[in-house]
Amino acid sequence: MSVPELSGDRQSVSQVGAPRPVAAALDVVNILIVDDEPKNLTVLETVLTDPRYRLVKGGSAQDALLALLREEFAVLILDVQMPGVTGFELAQMIKERKKTAEIPIIFLTAFYNEDEHVIEGYDNGAVDYLLKPINPSILRSKVSVLVELHLKQRQLESANRALSAEVAERRFIQAQLSELNDTLEQRVAERTEAIMQAERLNRLLMNEVNHRSKNLLSVVLAVAQQTAYSSGPDFVRNFSNRVQALAVNQDLLVENQWRSIGVLELVRGQLAHFGDLVQSRIAVEGPSLQLSPSAAQSIGMAVHELSTNAVKYGALSTDHGAIEITWAADYEKTDQGFHIRWEERGGPEVKAPAHRGFGTTVVTRMIEMGLGGRTTLDYAASGLIWSYVSPLRRVLEEER
Secondary structure: OOOOOOOOOOOOOEEOOOOOOOOOOOOOEEEEEEOOOHHHHHHHHHHOOOOOEEEEEEOOHHHHHHHHHHOOOOEEEEEOOOOOOOHHHHHHHHHHOOOOOOOOEEEEEOOOOOHHHHHHHHHOOEEEEEEOOOOHHHHHHHHHHHHHHHHHHHHHHHHHHHHHHHHHHHHHHHHHHHHHOHHHHHHHHHHHHHHHHHHHHHHHHHHHHHHHHHHHHHHHHHHHHHHHHHHHHHHHHHHHHHHHHHHHHHHHHHHOOOOOEEHHHHHHHHOHHHOOHHHHOEEEEOOOOEEOHHHHHHHHHHHHHHHHHHHHOOHHHOOOOEEEEEEEEOOOOOOOOEEEEEEEEOOOOOOOOOOOOHHHHHHHHHHHHHHOOEEEEEEEOOEEEEEEEEOHHHOEOOOO
């Protein structure tokens, strides 16, 4: 079932459930949906019916702003094309207000489907940009993920308040003990400092986990959306393979305590399922270089996509093809100091594809957008050649 593109008269803000400042129970959240077409609001209400959700509907930007003044929301679902104030302009207003700046926004549109509009949507603070007609299951899944993050944030805030109250109580007791026994004053002060250090460490750790989780979630959502668009019935298999490639990078980063990954270690990790081919038909050579976590993620995904393509269409689709992977670093160059190259030979004759799939996007635009630099994809008849160059500072982990 897909959400149809409907037309109709505009409708003022309305709510599913009795008005109230915030959701009454900890596990019930508010979701704001804004569309100037009442029928579209009705369809979205049907799609998102769930006992955990309290849906608030608005027919204009003004309705949405009034609702945001009164209530707390876990997710905002905005139509882009609205009369007066557009969805993009409304998102900018929401992000400028401190109280609502962190609320995740999903854009829905039936018209603004060009790349520049999609990019504009993300620039205006969206976590997702969906085109109508949408798949209800996908929308429900995305909303569910954002709601779970919102609930986790609530739990963290509640735990922090309890921890703050406990720390305040302990400080009061320590002050009383200090008054009763001056000889314990130094020990009490040392204990208080230890507690404060633990609190700071805990905040730093939670911020780091939150930051890395959001980054990884954004990558997974982008991979899921693009894979679903290009894979058709093979979605589950292709998406699972790409998530597995991300998992390999994640395991390597965890093993290295999120500091860096060696290029050789990363490449061998992504090619581990080829077994002895890595020594016999896949040559890997380059100096010992340590990649930053972001570079490891982008380059690891590129190696995965290139190896998948080689098995399907390239050098590894025959019994005699071979692949050479090399990398280098030139510390005298500032703009093109890092270079990595993938070259195939001995496979079937190569021809440029009729259209660019998601795999091509991963090895070109995605790595360029993530790390800067420049990629080259050469469909030479003798075998595919891919290379990437960039400044060393964008790729290598800085020495500490």
